[in-house]
Amino acid sequence: MxxxxxxxxxxxxxxxxxxxxxxxxxxxxxxxxxxxxxxxxxxxxxxxxxxxxxxxxxxxxxxxxxxxxxxxxxxxxxxxxxxxxxxxxxxxxxxxxxxxxxxxxxxxxxxxxxxxxxxxxxxxxxxxxxxxxxxxxxxxxxxxxxxxxxxxxxxxxxxxxxxxxxxxxxxxxxxxxxxxxxxxxxxxxxxxxSGYNNLKYGLKGSLAKMSGVGMGVDLLLSKAKKGVKDLILxxxxxxxxxxxxxxxxxxxxxxxxxxxxxxxxxxxxxxxxxxxxxxxxxxxxxxxxxxxxxxxEPFELTTGKPLKEKKSSSYTDVFAKAMCELGEEHPELVAVSAAMKDGTGLSKFAKKYPDRFFDVGIAEEYAVTFAAGMAVGGLRPVVAIYSSFLQRAYDQIVHDVCLQNLPVIFAVDRAGLVGKDGPTHHGAFDLSYLSNIPGMTVIAPKNKYDLKAAFCYAVEQSGPVAIRYPRGAAWKGLKNIQEPFVTGKSEILSEGKEVAILAVGSMVETADLAVEQLRERGVEPTLVNIRFVKPMDKELIVRLALHHRLVVTLEENVITGGFGQQVSGLLAEQQIDCDCLNIALPDDFVEHGTVAQLHESLGMDYVSVAERILHRLKG
Ligand SMILES: Cc1ncc(C[n+]2csc(CCOP(=O)(O)OP(=O)(O)O)c2C)c(N)n1
Missing domain, CATH: 3.40.50.970 (Thiamin diphosphate (ThDP)-binding fold, Pyr/PP domains)
Known part of the structure; x- marks a missing residue:
């Protein structure tokens, strides 16, 4: 049919x-x-x-x-x-x-x-x-x-x-x-x-005989309401x-x-x-x-088993493990989820520390203010919410957490493009909406090691810290470069000349690949893992701008109010005569598709990034 x-x-x-x-x-x-x-x-x-x-x-x-x-x-x-x-x-x-x-x-x-x-x-x-x-x-x-x-x-x-x-x-x-x-x-x-159900349908016969059907429903309800229902419900x-x-x-x-x-x-x-x-x-x-x-994900119909086994661990897995480990050293560490215990990876923490885990339902606003209360009471809450759902709790982050400088840690998962769920779920705005709040620290780790280190850093801070990381497999590259976390300090990954690439979080991997392409074309860039989007490493950025012809910012966040525009603003404020290319998500809603397809269509895959840099250098 x-x-x-x-x-x-x-x-x-x-x-x-x-x-x-x-x-x-x-x-x-x-x-x-x-x-x-x-x-x-x-x-x-x-x-x-x-x-x-x-x-x-x-x-x-x-x-x-x-x-x-x-x-x-x-x-x-x-x-x-x-x-x-x-x-x-x-x-x-x-x-x-x-x-x-x-x-x-x-x-x-x-x-x-x-x-x-x-x-x-x-x-x-x-x-x-x-x-x-x-x-x-x-x-x-x-x-x-x-x-x-x-x-x-x-x-x-x-x-x-x-x-x-x-x-x-x-x-x-x-x-x-x-x-x-x-x-x-x-x-x-x-x-x-179930008694109520039976009772209600018992009244149905008499209802059908009534002339006005709408009135019938009213009567049914008022009968049920005024009559026996109150006794049993x-x-x-x-x-x-x-x-x-x-x-x-x-x-x-x-x-x-x-x-x-x-x-x-x-x-x-x-x-x-x-x-x-x-x-x-x-x-x-x-x-x-x-x-x-x-x-x-696609699965075998007869068994329900996924067609592809997950090969490598995701950022969520790395966060899940870090939380369990940190929970041992820090009895004051508690975790809050807004109906996403599995999605955020907190189920492991919940199992290990059932008294220190709170699933508050789909209540992002409540989750944040609840965490603020726990922070006032001497606990160290970690609120794990996807980037796009955290948009709901903006006033609570500003008013209940940052205004009082409370040590709440935000685990901002699914930051950047998420793929097939599309525009309602892309984490496109968090760098903009978090880094404009006074007192907030905003970190974007470059790989799985950086993510763990970021949480170790965050639990030692006395104010709010947001750590944003993407959906999907955690990058294991650049394992050997791991500077200690110092507030507001970026990490130089390679020193070059002419162009300085300032990459944020997941885009460090893209930048690293783009650097290889550029080297093949005779350009030796400086590459920086920005790490702290707030406070920004202004000293380093200014120094790099003074010694390079072009500064490139690379972030998986909307261009407006993002890291790149903040760098452009800094260079303008300091009156530094250095060209600045901001590569970011457009001021538009990005449709659904695989992340790789979307990057390609937005000119944010490593080949396009290298091309855009070369083009700008020539320009
Ligand atoms: C603001 C927000 N937070 C979290 C989610 C993630 N999420 C998607 S569906 C869902 C559960 C919805 O449950 P329910 O409304 O009972 O629908 P069901 O899937 O059971 O039909 C959650 C938490 C979301 N979509 N929006």
Whole structure:
């Protein structure tokens, strides 16, 4: 059936029985494709029936669905005319792994970071109402994403909306790893109370007889609310927020889902529908290990085993090991993760020091201020958050950490381009947004040895330190050059003339290769591992600028406000007449693709870097 589904309206015509068959076909299709391309699998497998039910009830593209985070939108993409996209999923120039308005009229809001859907949905509902339209708005948010402050801020405003909006809580009891916190426990209590479910559907028969279906839902709810429900249910947070709540509903029962949704869309006020789903549904390896199958590299379908074994250790692995070792020497060392225990490598630390590890859920802002509190109390917190997610906590870094000069260490993983997840996940801004905060120390290690040394240095400091490192294999080159860490001091890797290359972090490897190319072309550059983006080694940079014809800065960060522009600013301020070439990410959002492809297209691979330098020297 799947090959005949060209657009969402094709789903509308199908009976529940046909949709059940289609659900199986969708799962088979996704497994076959994603096992070859890699991608976000387990969450998508869990929402197949929910997606079909939404498409059956809604009129797309007029009605709008906002997929929170967006990693679970594969079935939706498949049913909204993008079947071919799965052959090249997340490849450069092909279909993105996340909803994108530019990609399809059926994608109503770009997502990638979590917990935005309810806010965006309320905004769309307001826009609809003020313009006298009557399309439906549905936000689908996972229980993990409900742990974020932004989701609560939206819930707090939801009851103010006096018109249609549906919030579907897709509760699979999992974030990437287990869901954390009091609200997760609250959902679990509601879920466990199956008596409520039965009771509710017991009332359904009488509902069907009522004339106004919308009114029926109201009645159902008010009956359930005023009657027995209060006796058997724990307090319900959604209702405390003064929002109508229905559920839990079996998220794999198409008949029930369609019926509940069909009634809910008629309601002229916000409603939360709590849907219970299974992450990885239909694929045994993913059900058994939903965290591993949240985002996967290509794997063997029959066993679920990755096709390629990981060869070398990543920066994350090096950080993980360093944390375990430092934890022994420093009993005051504690670690904080915002729902990324495995991704940040903190699971090892968590196992070794369970009392000193805190997974706070998807709550980056809270994670930072919580760490600030622990620092005031005499602990040495390490907050490990991916560069792009740390953007969420900017005010907390400024106001709660740096303003008080608190010794919080930021382990800024996935700094620079991350590859196939694309613009929502590239760590393109951290050098700019961290190095403009007074009192912050910003370090970018050149290789795995530098990374370990950076953390050893950071635990000895009395103020905030951010260490940014990229996704992927940790470079082992230049092992023999390892100057001790001294605040604000760069490391000269080779001395030459004419051109001085100032490379930041991961770009030292690129620069090292570019230097070889330049040598072959008769140019002998000076190469520096900048190491400290803040405080910057101004003395060295000025000295190099005075003795070279060209200074080249090289960083995997957006050009605006990055290291390069700070160097150009320094040279201008000092009135030094030296040409300066800034090689950095463009002032633009970089699309998805492999990191190597993206570097090449941006002129940041070592061959292009060498060419750009030669061109400038000639110029
Ligand atoms: C702000 C932010 N922090 C962290 C992440 C990484 N992340 C992606 S999905 C996810 C878990 C989401 O769990 P849930 O909402 O329950 O969805 P499920 O995958 O279980 O369907 C996390 C932590 C993110 N996308 N955005």
């Amino acid at each position: 799947l090959e005949y589904i060209e657009q969402p309206s094709d789903v509308k015509e199908k009976s529940v029985g046909e949709l059940e068959i289609l659900a199986q076909e969708i799962r088979d299709f996704l497994l076959e494709k994603v096992s070859r391309t890699g991608g976000h699998l387990a969450s998508s497998l869990g929402v197949v029936e929910l997606t079909l039910a939404l498409l059956k009830v809604l009129d797309l593209p007029e009605d709008k669905i906002i997929w929170d985070v967006g990693h679970q939108a594969y079935p939706y993409k498949l049913l909204t005319g993008r079947r071919e996209g799965f052959d090249h999923l997340r490849e450069k120039g092909y279909m993105s792994g996340f909803p994108k308005r530019r990609e399809s009229v059926y994608d109503s809001f770009d997502t990638g970071h979590s917990s935005t859907s309810i806010s965006a949905g309320i905004g769309m509902a307001k826009a609809r109402d003020l313009q006298g339209q009557d399309n439906k708005i549905v936000a689908v948010i996972g229980d993990g994403s409900l742990s974020s402050g932004m989701a609560y801020e939206a819930l707090n405003n939801l009851s103010e909306l006096k018109s249609q909006m549906i919030v579907i809580v897709n509760d699979n009891n999992m974030s990437i790893s287990e869901s954390k916190g009091g609200f997760s426990n609250h959902l679990a209590k509601i879920r466990l109370n 724990p307090r319900n947070l959604f209702e405390d927020f003064e929002v109508t709540y229905v559920g839990p509903v079996d998220g794999h029962n198409l008949g029930v889902l369609i019926e509940v949704l069909a009634r809910a869309v008629k309601l002229n006020r916000p409603i939360v529908i709590h849907v219970k789903t299974e992450k990885g549904r239909g694929y045994e390896p993913a059900i058994k290990n939903p965290s591993q199958f949240h985002g996967v």
